[in-house]
Amino acid sequence: AHLLSDFPWRVRAQTTPAAIALRAGEEQLSWRALTQRLDRLCAGFQRQGITTGALVALRGKNSLPLLLAWLALLQAGARVLPLNPQLPPATLLPLLSALNPAFMLDLAEPLPDDVPALPRPLPAALRIKYAPRATASPVIWRPEAIASLTLTSGSTGLPKAAAHTFQALLLSAAGVNQLINFTAAESWLLSLPLYHVSGQGIVWRWLLAGACLALPAAPLPQALSGCSFASLVPTQLWRLLQQPQRPAGLKAVLLGGAAIPPDLVARAEAAGIGCWCGYGLTESAATVCGRRAGNRFGVGAALAGREVQIVDGEIWIRGATLASGYWRDGRLWPLTNQQGWFATGDLGRWHQGELQVLGRKDNLFFSGGEAVQPEAIESLLMRHPAVTQAFIIPQADAEWGARPVALLSLAADGQLAIITAWAREQLASFQRPVRWLLLPEGLAQGGIKLSRRQLAQWLQATQ
Ligand code: 4YB
Incomplete structure (x- = not known):
């Protein structure tokens, strides 16, 4: 059984047209207004050649234009590959070669133009263009179609692109909405x-x-x-x-x-x-x-x-x-x-x-023959009220193979010396970090998840 009989916004434009669907700053869109916008944007994409199954890379930070473009692309039958605008060219370019999107809608700062080895053929540049009115091209809701390709944050090698159908995405949503009682009123x-x-x-x-x-x-x-x-x-x-x-x-x-x-x-x-x-x-x-x-x-x-x-x-x-x-x-x-x-x-x-x-x-490492699971030490460190982020990174060591190093973010009143003394007593000797460092601001703020690989590179550079 399918959860919906049409694109969700089109269903709502029928059932609750005047309800507020979206708020972005001062702007509010009802389901009716949202659906009208998406119809015109979808037609604009169709005029640029988007057809069923087209793979479209969508690069940018969260914004209303990005979200509307995403939904309109889905309505046009495209499969959307969202790209983190912060992906460095060294990752982005091989990814584009492996995934080979036919189009790219780039809403982010352009890549530096001296980047070598751009993928061939380049994805065609797509733009946000609203058609004056929705075209006659029929819109077909196919819940079993692939809606999106989402990149994994794999610790080694190129990210992989997980392909989800509409049905899988909606079933995932259904389980969560049921758990937390998320309804139309929220x-x-x-x-x-x-x-x-x-x-x-x-x-x-x-x-x-x-x-x-x-x-x-x-x-x-x-x-x-x-x-x-x-x-x-x-x-x-x-x-x-x-x-x-x-x-x-x-x-x-x-x-x-x-x-x-x-x-x-x-x-x-x-x-x-x-x-x-x-x-x-x-x-x-x-x-x-x-x-x-x-x-x-x-x-x-x-x-x-x-x-x-x-x-x-x-x-x-x-x-x-x-x-x-x-x-x-x-x-x-x-x-x-x-x-x-x-x-x-x-x-x-x-x-x-x-x-x-x-x-x-794959975070597990060995130190003098003992297995060290970084997360076990991290969760102990996180129990200290002044610790707001904790990472344990292995540092190569001639005698032990590797030894743990602690990278911490502290609350305003936190003192590293107090925390190290407190932690030492609770950790087995092989778990005790041999160095204690504060996470550099630049790294501590970046993205939704810090990459351990990046932290290890930073650590190596500080030795
Ligand atoms: C965990 C973990 C946990 C993931 N304990 N390790 O809607 C949500 O579920 C949500 C809400 C708020 C914030 C994030 C989310 C997510 O989706 C997170 C999904 C995610 O992180 N996906 S990921 O592919 O980037 O990473 C997955 C990995 O993250 C897992 O394999 C775990 O290692 C780790 N992780 N939740 C401990 N509760």
Whole structure:
């Protein structure tokens, strides 16, 4: 059974035409107005040659034009490949060669033009052009079609492009909406980038519920006011809690993307912000497990439509929200193993009916023969009230093979010496960091997730 019989905005333009669909600063769009805009924009894309199945790269930061272009491209039958505008040419160019989009709509700063080895053939440049009125080209809703290709944040090699159907994206949204009771009466802040599953998850939940989507017109703390829901990575919540004021109207935040420290949740709850914990990945179209946060370390059980099992300590998932495959060289490549499951690369265990995520398999390293799981040390460090971010990075060592180094972000009153003394007592000798460093500002702020590879490179450069 399909969740919808047409593109979600077209359904809403019929059922609740006057309800507010979107808010972006001063601008508000009803479902009727949104649908009219999308019809004209879709026609504009069709005139530029977009047909069913066309692969279109969409490069830019979150904005109203980017969101409208995305939806209109879907309506025109295109498959959308959103690109982080910060991807360096050394990653972007081989990606474009492997994925070979026919078109590119670039809403970001242009790439430097001295970049060598541009892919051939270049994707044709697409532009935002509204046709005077919707054309007669029929719009066909095909829930089994691939809607988007989303890049994974793989730790090695080129990112992979997970291909999701409309149906998978909507089923993913349905499980979350059911969990947190997200309905047409609510609004969700687009608080994470659309080139990441966490941002896309917001869009599909909004569309499925027929709720209101708010595009931030101000820094996060102000933007949250007047929204009832938001998705945040833990560092965003830390920053929010450092503000003197609580956002008015905010009912709940969905947390995810990294280990969620129970102390962070407790502080947010004490400040009146309801917290939900989620665990998910690009391949699963965001949230797989979730629960109302409590004072414990766990991400709940599988949501409707997902299954989770643990095999040799690794989290395996399956279900209708999984990507149909990875897109590369003009075809889909399977992402499931011979047993039909997707092996996530995350280590986990069950505890009282809840999944606990213990870290990534490939982050494990050995120090003097002892296995060191960086995330285990990090979650201990995060228990100190002054620590707002913690990373354990292996540093090559002639005698031990590798030894842990700690990179921390601290609250304003945090003192490194106090924290190191506190932590030493609680860690086994092989877990004790041999160096303690503050995360440089430039790195600490970047993107939604810090790359361990980048941190390791920075660390090496500081030796
Ligand atoms: C975790 C983790 C956890 C992911 N504990 N490690 O809508 C949402 O679900 C959402 C809400 C707020 C913020 C983020 C999200 C996401 O979608 C996150 C999805 C994501 O991060 N995808 S990813 O492909 O970029 O990374 C996946 C990896 O992130 C996982 O394989 C885990 O290693 C890690 N992760 N949630 C511990 N609760």
